[in-house]
Amino acid sequence: MAESRSSAAPDRKAELRHEHLLDLSTYTADELRHLLDTAQEFRAVLDRPIRQVPTLQGTSVASLFFEPSTRTKLSFSLAAGRLSAETVSLSKSGSSVTKGETLKDTARNVEAMKVDVVILRHSSPGAPHFLARCTDSVIINAGDGAHAHPTQALL
Template sequence: MAAPPPSDAPERPAALRHRHLLDLSTYSADEIRHLLRTAEEFRAVLERPIRQVPTLQGTSVASLFFEPSTRTKLSFNLAAGRLSAETLSLSKSGSSVTKGETLKDTARNVEAMKVDVVVLRHSSPGAPHFLARCTDSVIVNAGDGAHAHPTQALLDVLTMREHVDAFEGLRVSIIGDITHSRVARSNVQALTTLGATVTLCGPATMLPVEMEAALDVRTTTRLDAALDDCDIAMALRIQMERQDEGLFPSTREYHRQFGITLDHLRRHPDLLIMHPGPVNRGIELSNAVVDHERAIILSQVTNGVALRMAVLYLLAPQRDRPDASAA
């Protein structure tokens, strides 16, 4: 008989103290755990015959994507739909954005349409913070420049939680283009808040040394050093569009030095592999590693929907909140 699952935190409901999800720097371990626990219950919903609940009926969620994205956008829209919220989306092409409307004006217009939650993806770091200041909607950051991608980090942590008992003492290595990675930054924040130890690894041209002091992490330019005494290795996507910047000589050389291969998996028999996707097969991970049973990349995708349901559920504003009229 199923005993009530003993959670890893005291029974006290740790409510979310934040109104927005901009980045994870101010989120406490309790708040992150509360988000993860809620996401785990939504994950159960996704396994039912009817994968929809009426929880957020009447709530509207707008996704404003000023940067291309397939999975994140799909995942947020699906999450909103599973909660019976109404969704509208706006992408860069074919909208007033290309006509020169400012971000603020676009958001204020969306707000004037009585939208409750705005999911924003933007190439400028801090764009969601700016919107949170100048509009009244709840803002969820779906990636801002190289700054933060909090829902990706939370879903990564949720995926880890399926495979490990505790974050205290867990050793995670993040390998790749750290400089340009919002995923790396948000993961470092989530993981260190929860008590894990993080090692960042990449070519010296992509590994800001200041991070070691600023973020309480270890850095190394040697893949072997990153994989020794490591429980989970997270490979980051090499952005082909940055090839011109001369950060590494060639993708083949990158793979030789930083690509994870079957050989690494053999030498580290308990190592789990993660990747935020989309994977460049044969560059960050060898072909066989992507399909290996210890690569938990697809469960990251499933968890993405559940996690975003939890974020929308916990942040959706209360209905009786006096509506400040948007001009």
């Protein structure tokens, strides 16, 4: 018997032309609508007795937060878990940045660990763009100084 729509993960309607989520200025209106529609479909998961779907099962997600954050960090952590991703989290104080490690060094370590998705919050404008050039991981900008915070803008 086929799984009912309410218990299945939302279907992907269309592929986005973006590998990373760095800045919304490069998205078309249709792509933004697609992102918001997909998010709305996933929101229905919260109304179920089991608030988890296998969408990201087998995917590793690393949250690298080099600035303080409450809502953004918790939101990403909960979302990744509800999508069945394997998650790890790193803060500035718990990283080798305190010993002088550069963002490029961090990127190399992420690459060596075969992380699929990196959620990056950093005080330097452009840091997510830099990380996207230095690693094969998908990069999601969770705020880069005063430059951009695309996921917050989607709210």
